[in-house]
Amino acid sequence: MLNLNSTTQDANQTDTCLLSAVNLTCIREERMLFEQLNISISAGDIVQIEGPNGSGKTSLLRILAGLSQPYEGAVYFQTENISQQRENFHENLLYLGHLPGVKGEMTALENLEFNLNLHGINNKNAERTLAEVSLLGFEDALASHLSAGQHRRIALARLWQSRAKIWILDEPFTAIDKLGVEKLEQLFLQHADNGGCVILTTHQDLTIPPERMKKVTLAYRFY
Numbered sequence: 216m217l218n219l220n221s222t223t224q225d226a227n228q229t230d231t232c233l234l235s236a237v238n239l240t241c242i243r244e245e246r247m248l249f250e251q252l253n254i255s256i257s258a259g260d261i262v263q264i265e266g267p268n269g270s271g272k273t274s275l276l277r278i279l280a281g282l283s284q285p286y287e288g289a290v291y292f293q294t295e296n297i298s299q300q301r302e303n304f305h306e307n308l309l310y311l312g313h314l315p316g317v318k319g320e321m322t323a324l325e326n327l328e329f330n331l332n333l334h335g336i337n338n339k340n341a342e343r344t345l346a347e348v349s350l351l352g353f354e355d356a357l358a359s360h361l362s363a364g365q366h367r368r369i370a371l372a373r374l375w376q377s378r379a380k381i382w383i384l385d386e387p388f389t390a391i392d393k394l395g396v397e398k399l400e401q402l403f404l405q406h407a408d409n410g411g412c413v414i415l416t417t418h419q420d421l422t423i424p425p426e427r428m429k430k431v432t433l434a435y436r437f438y
């Protein structure tokens with residue numbers, strides 16, 4: 216269940232609420248991107264943050280992930296402020312930024328193994344995971360020899376191994392072809408059905424049924 220601009224929760228929601236933003240205000244370069252924003256995200260939610268370029272979608276995702284601070288307000292994982300439980304929160308969070316963060320001098324497999332290690336995930340299935348993102352046969356290719364979409368696929372492969380409940384994904388579909396997008400959408404639905412939640416930005420239309428998709432819309436503010 217998603218609650219935009221409401222901090223009230225019924226008993227059922229309180230049980231399953233994973234992430235909430237309370238009275239978030241964000242100011243960048245003297246421009247107010249959003250003000251007193253309230254969002255409550257529960258297990259099972261897939262939430263798209265939408266809005267025009269520069270409206271503050273990435274800024275909001277970074278605040279929700281604890282990577283930057285709001286001007287006012289706070290983010291809660293379940294019932295506790297994320298700043299009071301950084302380790303626990305990060306164990307339950309997978310954040311993918313809008314850049315794939317792939318190292319060109321390493322192979323596709325090395326990149327994935329490196330990413331999995333970095334996040335404390337056993338990497339013995341890395342090769343099989345590359346197959347999930349259609350990179351079988353490219354395991355030993357240097358990333359610098361791969362395409363933009365293949366870079367993105369290396370970054371996204373982590374999703375198939377993730378135990379984190381909260382996925383925060385900034386433009387995950389960038390450079391991904393139609394079939395790849397559909398496969399990701401299925402994975403998001405599966406993750407939500409298994410008690411996780413997905414919060415993402417994208418400018419493209421998705422095929423996830425509208426009743427499964429919640430939206431938070433940011434307007435471009437000029438001051």
Ligand SMILES: Nc1ncnc2c1ncn2[C@@H]1O[C@H](COP(=O)(O)OP(=O)(O)OP(=O)(O)O)[C@@H](O)[C@H]1O
Binds near residue numbers: 266267268269270273
């Ligand atoms: N670290 C920062 N320091 C200063 N200004 C910033 C910073 N990050 C973002 N901004 C500014 O905040 C505004 C919102 O940026 P943001 O990246 O959140 O927008 P967005 O909605 O994700 O845009 P897009 O759709 O183009 O990705 C922009 O005007 C940007 O210049």
